[in-house]
Amino acid sequence: MSKIHRLVSIQQIPASLEKTWQFFSDPKNLMAITPPFLNLVITNEVFGEEAYPGQIMTYKVKPLLGIAVEWMTEITHVEKQKMFVDEQRKGPYKLWHHQHHFKAKNENTEMIDIVHYRLPFSFLGETMHPIVKKKLLEIFSYRYKKVIELFGDAGENMNVKID
Secondary structure, three states, rough: OEEEEEEEEEEEOOOHHHHHHHHHHHHHHHHHHHHHHHEEEEOOOOOOOOOOOOOOOEEEEOOOOOEEEEEEEEEEEEEEOOEEEEEEEEEEOOOEEEEEEEEEOOOEEEEEEEEEEOOHHHEEEHHHHHHHHHHHHHHHHHHHHHHHHOOOOOOOEEEEEOO
16 A cells, blocks of 8 residues: 655745635636646536635646546535634545644645645555655646745745655
């Protein structure tokens, strides 16, 4: 069986908790923070302007070698202006559980992402982890820069760890 990996990303955003929550909990804004190299296309009609439990989103994405993959996620938990969780229902991972946490910190908002993921194909999939890890670091680095473009720079360095 393959290992469960964990990615933790922490970013300080120079915006109020309300404004930050409003942006990140709106599923339509996913496109604004997703790198173009993923070729992400949302394939279903997205209802609502704020994440809610049971919300389903389907996508086509090309994460590796330009090969299109269908991905379906469900929002499983929401605590308004605190956190929400999306979980893969169908897609490239054996497990994908992504927690999005938000906390007011002085005049900023601290955003913490915690992703637990498991690669498919047992020990064979694990041999691909260095490539997957590099790709996830690229995705979160892109997102970090886009958040600075959208909200401004809180003056802290990027903080992403994968184990």
